[in-house]
Amino acid sequence: MSGTRAGVLATAVVVLGAALLASCDRRPESTPAAGPMPADPAVAADLVIRNARVYTQNPQQPHATSVAVADGVILAVGDDASTGEFVAEHTRVIDAEQGMLLPGFHDAHVHPLSSGAALLGCSLSDARSEQEILDGLRDCAAGVEAGWLVGLDFNLGLFPGGNPHKASLDALFPRRPVYLTAPDGHSAWVNSAALALAGITADTPDPAQGVIERDPATGEATGMLWETAQALVRELLPKASPEDDIVALQAALQLMHSKGITSFIDAAVGEQHWRAYRSLAAAGELQARVRTSLTYGTFSQHPGEEFEAVLARRGEYAGAGVNTDAVKLFVDGVLEGETAALLTPYLGDHPHSGEINFDPEQLKDIVTRFDAMGLQVHVHAIGDRGVRVALDAFEAARARNGERDNRHHIAHLQLVHPDDMPRFAELNVSTTFQALWAYPDSYITEINLPAVGAERVNRMYPVYSLQRAGARIVGGSDWSVSSVNPLDAIETALRRQDPDSRVPGTLNAEEAVTLDTMLAAYTREAAWLMHQEDLVGSIAVGKRADLVLLNRDLYRIPVQDINSTTVQMTLFDGEVVYRAGATNTSTAATK
Secondary structure, eight states, X not given: OOTTOSOOOSOOOOOOOOOOOOSOOOXXXXXXXXXXXXXXXXXXXXXXXXXXXXXXXXXXXXEESEEEEETTEEEEEEOHHHHHTTOOTTOEEEEOTTOEEEEOEEEEEEOHHHXXXXXXXXXXXXXXXXXXXXXXXHHHHHTSOSSOXXXXXXXXXXXXXXXXOHHHHHHHOSSSOEEEEOTTSSEEEEOHHHHHHHTOOTTOOOOTTEEEEEOTTTOOEEEEEEEGGGHHHHTTSOOOOHHHHHHHHHHHHHXXXXXXXXXXXXXXXXXXXXXXXXXXXXXXXXXXXXXXXXXXXXXXXXXXXXHHHHHHTGGGGOBTTEEOOEEEEEOOOOTTTTOSOOSSOOOSSSOOOOOOSSOHHXXXXXXXHHHHTTOEEEEEEOSHHHHHHHHHHHHHHHHHHOOOSOOOEEEEOSOOOGGGHHXXXXXXXXXXXXXGGOSOOHIXXXXXXXXXXXXXXXXXXXXXXXXXXXXXXXXXXOTTSSOOOHHHHHHHHHHOSOTTSOSOSOSOGGGOOOHHHHHHHTTHHHHHHTTOTTTSSSOOTTSBOOEEEESSOGGGSOGGGGGGOOEEEEXXXXXXXXXXXXXXXXXXXXX
């Protein structure tokens, strides 16, 4: 890539969709089961939720109006009368007031510790202009001691080509070092003071798999760092303490519970993350089911032999709701920095195709080794070449190891070549989509469009095409890159429009999917991906009572009202871990 990145197209017009869907897909009304699934009527329930619209995600009993729970396990699923047989004097009865009861949501790609730190730190996610970013930094600086000023989640799309300059930071903070991260995690914006502390000059070479943006005339660093170049400055920042990590994780769990999330995959961890999970679990405060993906290679916190030692210790951190049998590979970068790997070059004055972070043949050996160890391989791939190389590696692993039940998956999938779509089903590789990205925001229209052109923009986030090709569709947020609220992503997947109605237009309306698809993506399909489909993911007798109660039935409202629906209550193992103020409860209820 050149010093100033590929040039912007002089003019580009893209048709970003068709007519707006008027309402959610409707499923035929069905009569709830006349009685509960088999259960011991002599057992009294601790909890009964009734007067609900229950969507179980259980094909054998899709609908009900009431659920009974005992000792954290679902005891009965049926109508109000039948579950009333399990009500005793001590039973807590919740009137759902016709709210929608679902299995607890799963987020299959999320970063809780860094996101929790963002909640507690200097978040710039609400800034809608460069001036608002600077105003936010000024406010943060007023409450932070002298030293590094770290800001989080500024919007790259506010800047031409996604390429802000250090000059505006220098004007506000001429001596104090500033380090700002974009929500994608692949780029940072710093000022001259930070560059000086890191020793970055016009003569500093780009690190392997990283880019230091430079002035084309002088070669001077402009303040934008991509991929591994971030580490040149980031390694100078104050390190979070174990106590900081625990507080950040607690904050993240609290917010996730408020959005109905009871299970998740932490998409990039190191040993310090495992320590935080173990500490919280030991204190009995980890009220979630967690699968962690230990990073390998690019962005790994444990290079070389250190990674091998940490991987060998993973069993020390497993248990108590935490699974450590997964690894994370970053196969390519992002389109915003022109580091995603493409089959056809980027546009502009200096065409190139991005980079694969591994030699493709080496990647086959790496994936084959992890697959043989029984590890789930969790891949970041944005560009269509990145996706193809990842699929080639999974195919090689299957050829050498035979078919295994490791349930590998690829996240993001911004571009997928049509020829590769059937391979997901053939190789049993799941797609983990961040569906909230599938609308024409400034990242797509101002940064991606000039870099890749209209034809490729109109193929982005092909959720329906992959589903039609037989792929398993799973939902994830990549929080703090975007909102952790599953309802935001679900609405976007149905509309392919901004769920907050701030950005006009539709992105590839033909890739819209149904509400059935997205509810499954956040419940039973993600539970399968996490190897816990026998435990949770559907509402059925004998499964754990991880449940979410919404204030209204998503099938009975216009699609544009989905993300304004609220979580009334979240239960984990039958215990309320979040509750809004609108649901009535009683302890001794009548049948």
